[in-house]
Amino acid sequence: MDKKIITISRQCGSGGHTIGQDVAKRLGIPFYDKKIVESVAKRSGLSEEFIVEQGEYHSHSLLYTIATNISSGYNTFHKENMPLPDQIEIFQTELIKELAEKESCVIVGRGADYILKDRRDCLHVFIYGNIDDRKKRVISEHGIAENEAEALVSWRDKKRAQHYKYYTDRSWGMASNYNLCLDSSCLGVESCVDFILRAVQEREVEK
């Protein structure tokens, strides 16, 4: 493929963010993670903190959906009438499609694998690991207290899975949603980078 678009979905603490950064660096292409949040904040007028929270971890409860539909008179067809999390999802979707259209890049998170699922020039990757390694990583890299690490990791993954299910109707972490799934605990972070680079090459040959 002339254009190289790599989406990386990841379990919390699996090293997927670092792996994505390294892949982008090795390929000399832009890396998008927080920049997406910044852009959505500019377009929507909402704060970055709110977008981080709602754009990857929020999932509607049935009660919330019913209440919102009643209060809006079921008129949720127009973006401005939609609940804020849905508006954020639409801003994110538009932005990620624009990025993929424009240039080669690595995009971490934000459901980019689903948003770009119909493009032939993408490689979709999922990174995961065992719970002990993931706990250690959030403790050492994000300064999370040891007794809070497991709860944080589990909570984030649960929320990501719910959010993904709500907006895509697919199961988060199901292998067939991606082209390559790598256990960073088994293979190591550096090797994961090598595997992805090799897969980018192979994808070109297969095309």
Add this chain to the structure above:
Amino acid sequence: MDKKIITISRQCGSGGHTIGQDVAKRLGIPFYDKKIVESVAKRSGLSEEFIVEQGEYHSHSLLYTIATNISSGYNTFHKENMPLPDQIEIFQTELIKELAEKESCVIVGRGADYILKDRRDCLHVFIYGNIDDRKKRVISEHGIAENEAEALVSWRDKKRAQHYKYYTDRSWGMASNYNLCLDSSCLGVESCVDFILRAVQEREVEK
């Protein structure tokens, strides 16, 4: 790892069987697929055809389970009182554990990823692909009629998923059950072999 045990789970028509054979050949280690069925047939006294069908595709319905429990007076603790599919599962489990204990090998299917999940010397792989490629493969390699291919592929995968869920309480094809998941449509069968061999090496380093 001194011993190399590789389990390969696969979607129907994904090329996983060929990939497993090639990996075993390249590593010079035994390949187990049909041989497991033959051995279970010898141990159990049941026919190979019955074991193929029951050992990977059978899943109990709730009605079946209730009826079986009633007819056996709920006394299903002893193997000989269990329904035949459960007995086959126990024979398979014992055999696969013995194989892994004895020597390096590649095992395709039979829920070996779950049976050997607690061993540190295993690499668990899942192979999948897009529906068009899988249909083409069952038509060309297994002589399935074109108008029956999609139904066969879907039926087998559905049955494998149900069987796996029943005996493991895990979701078949969920990335985190494996160390490496490869889309053979995207990466190509030969590259999948290379990826697995590389992962076997990396696993040794990580240990």
